[in-house]
Amino acid sequence: MLTQQLRELEMSGLVNRYIYTQIPPKVEYSLTPDGKSLLPILDTLCQWGSNYANAAESIAEKNTCQPCSEKV
Secondary structure (H helix, E strand, O other), X not given: OHHHHHHHHHHOOOEEEEEEOOOXXXXXXXXXXXXXXXXXXXXXXXXXXXXXXXXXXXXXXXXXXXOOOOEO
16 A cells, blocks of 8 residues: 555655665655645645644533533
């Protein structure tokens, strides 16, 4: 699964793959300039996820009976 995703990112021009000629085999991945251009977008998505998780946790606490911890 991970290998397939990395190959797709490589084919899309978002990552570079460097294969070392050694035993055991070693492969290294790095972001291309196009891949690096996505970092601000990914940072924004991470921030949104953190905010959403905090809000969801707060809602879950409000919908839980404090004495018995049952969902209400």
